[in-house]
Structures are given as structure tokens and as C-alpha cells.
Amino acid sequence: MASDDLSLGRAFAVLLGVSSPVIIFAGYRAYRTGRLARGWRRLRVWALGGVTTLEEALGYSCAMCGGSFDAREEVRTLSCDHVFHRCKGDKCKHVIDDWLRENRVACPVCRKVALPVLPWKAPPTSAPSASDLEDPLVRQAPAPPASSSGSEEPQLPLSTMASGEEPPL
Known part of the structure; x- marks a missing residue:
């Protein structure tokens, strides 16, 4: 029984050792010739x-x-x-x-x-009309209201806002 398992393991190792380089070579060749990219492009268009x-x-x-x-x-x-x-x-x-x-x-x-x-x-x-072609996600932000006192609030640098720290008061 043990020798059967050993011979089965050897057979699997030989099969894996022989087939792996062949599969790697075929994949590399398909990549180099561009067949792989053409296939992905065709699949991408079909999936649309x-x-x-x-x-x-x-x-x-x-x-x-x-x-x-x-x-x-x-x-x-x-x-x-x-x-x-x-x-x-x-x-x-x-x-x-x-x-x-x-x-x-x-x-x-x-x-x-x-x-x-x-x-x-x-x-x-x-x-489609022109209004259908507008991207609903890209809209201009409304203009900030003009302050009556004439003084503007200071703008914080983006790095301060992105870091998650509390702005200084």
C-alpha cells in the first residue's frame, strides 16, 4: 500500500514537472505575440x-x-x-x-x-438629448455666499484636511 502511494506521488511529480514548463512557455509566447491582449479586448467588448x-x-x-x-x-x-x-x-x-x-x-x-x-x-x-449627455456626477459646486462683512474665512491647506486632524480654531 505504501509503495502504491509512493509511485502515485512520483507519477504526479513527473507530470507536474513536465507540464509546468510547457504551460509557462505557451503563456509567455501568447503574451509576447499579443494574442493574449487581443483575446482580452474581444472578451471585454463582448461583455458590454x-x-x-x-x-x-x-x-x-x-x-x-x-x-x-x-x-x-x-x-x-x-x-x-x-x-x-x-x-x-x-x-x-x-x-x-x-x-x-x-x-x-x-x-x-x-x-x-x-x-x-x-x-x-x-x-x-x-x-439622446444634450441634457442626457451631461454627467450627473460632475456638477459645479454652488458659489459660496458672499459675506456681508467683507472678510473671508481663511482657507485650510489640503494636506491639513486630508490628514484627518482637527483644524485649528
Whole structure:
């Protein structure tokens, strides 16, 4: 019984010793040739979702090429509600999937980071308005009220505020 365990352990050690360098070499080669990065970029674009086949023509145009959307055409809707052609054709030579693979994952129109879209989200019925494109997280702070005495409160340096210490009174 003990010799069976010993031979099983040796067999496992030999298998591990032979397969580890092969796996490491294949991974290094994929990294050097760029296949690994291309695969991750393709997976990243696939994971965004938002691909639908139109049942009827949309009343506005592609945000990238300006071409119209026809029925039974495959489109990709990004999280910012911009809609793009997904397949190359006579109307559109530059499609959104190529843009997202070659560049960072951001909308080419508004430069917002493209987040994953739920699979059942349909393209919007109308083009996004300017107010829809505003980032709700980036708003200007309201101006501080003007003091009637004319004296301003001293501003604390950021290092004092960031350290968590109590400001001097």
C-alpha cells in the first residue's frame, strides 16, 4: 500500500514537472505575440452587451458614421444611449466594435466609459438629448455666499484636511 502511494506521488511529480514548463512557455509566447491582449479586448467588448437586431427602422442615425438604421440591422447600444452599427457594410466602414477593441472602452461621441448593458435593453426611441449627455456626477459646486462683512474665512491647506486632524480654531 505504501509503495502504491509512493509511485502515485512520483507519477504526479513527473507530470507536474513536465507540464509546468510547457504551460509557462505557451503563456509567455501568447503574451509576447499579443494574442493574449487581443483575446482580452474581444472578451471585454463582448461583455458590454447591448447588441440587438432592429425590428423596424429607427428615426435617427448612427453616432459614428451618420448612416440610418434599417430594419433587421444589428446595432450596439452603449450605456450612454448612443447607438452604432455593429457590422461593416455599404453605409458604415468604421463600426463600434472595432473602435472599442482598438481604443479604450469609451463612447467615441461623449467619451463616457462604456458600462455593461442589460441584454433586454432596446435602443432608445429617439436620439439622446444634450441634457442626457451631461454627467450627473460632475456638477459645479454652488458659489459660496458672499459675506456681508467683507472678510473671508481663511482657507485650510489640503494636506491639513486630508490628514484627518482637527483644524485649528
